[in-house]
Amino acid sequence: MRLWANNNNDENHKDWLTKKPNVEALLTAIRSQEGLKAALEGVKYTHERLIIESDWRITRAEEMLKVLDTALRAKDS
Amino acid sequence: MVVGILIALQINTWNEQRKNRDAEKEYLAAIAEDLRSDIASNENIIKMARNTKTAIENILHVLNNDSTFEELNWNSVRSRCENDTIQFIISLGRTGFMTTPEVYDYTFDDLKSSAKTGLIRDSDIKRALYNYYAVLNRFDSWLEAKRQNHVRMTGLLNALIPLI
Numbered sequence: 001m002r003l004w005a006n007n008n009n010d011e012n013h014k015d016w017l018t019k020k021p022n023v024e025a026l027l028t029a030i031r032s033q034e035g036l037k038a039a040l041e042g043v044k045y046t047h048e049r050l051i052i053e054s055d056w057r058i059t060r061a062e063e064m065l066k067v068l069d070t071a072l073r074a075k076d077s
Numbered sequence: 078m079v080v081g082i083l084i085a086l087q088i089n090t091w092n093e094q095r096k097n098r099d100a101e102k103e104y105l106a107a108i109a110e111d112l113r114s115d116i117a118s119n120e121n122i123i124k125m126a127r128n129t130k131t132a133i134e135n136i137l138h139v140l141n142n143d144s145t146f147e148e149l150n151w152n153s154v155r156s157r158c159e160n161d162t163i164q165f166i167i168s169l170g171r172t173g174f175m176t177t178p179e180v181y182d183y184t185f186d187d188l189k190s191s192a193k194t195g196l197i198r199d200s201d202i203k204r205a206l207y208n209y210y211a212v213l214n215r216f217d218s219w220l221e222a223k224r225q226n227h228v229r230m231t232g233l234l235n236a237l238i239p240l241i
Contacts, residue, residue, distance in 0.1 A: 021166065030136065040230055042226035046223045047129050048126075050126045050177075051126045062116065
């Protein structure tokens, strides 16, 4: 899910530079959004877990790959 | 005559065994490729998740402090634009990104659905493969439960779009 379709699009940057969004109003709105902090903390935790899970998956895949590579080498010899 | 038939049967058995050994080797090599894809996919997820986490920390920092943008960490959200305000806006957008783990189990699934797991003669390898793929699915339900937080967060942030 994205807030903008293409964050790295130069045209988008040009628009923002021209529009010059009111940063103070934006910060005030962010700070007054009820529940935003809790939601952000929750999503941050999800990403932390994702990092741990993916790291664990890489270790498991590498172990499995080692087993298969050994078996394949044995079949080649 | 009988000896001739026995020899023919034996040759047929050898041929079958050779074919099965070749197929086993091909399947194991294909599973190894799937595992390499798993590794690459998870490395990408870690990179993306770290970037999003940094973006969220930037927003949290602004929520928790009267900070200026200079104090924020743009390292993992830095785009071609050097403007701090735009970097902050990009950070806001970045918070919505979430890539979830994909399991490349196509070859093993093919083996199972075509009832060919018997081609893998080493029972230790077969057990390890069953275990490897079974354990990977346990995280999906946890992640699905956490999706509510994500929906709530993007809903709250989307309300800010008119200000940007």
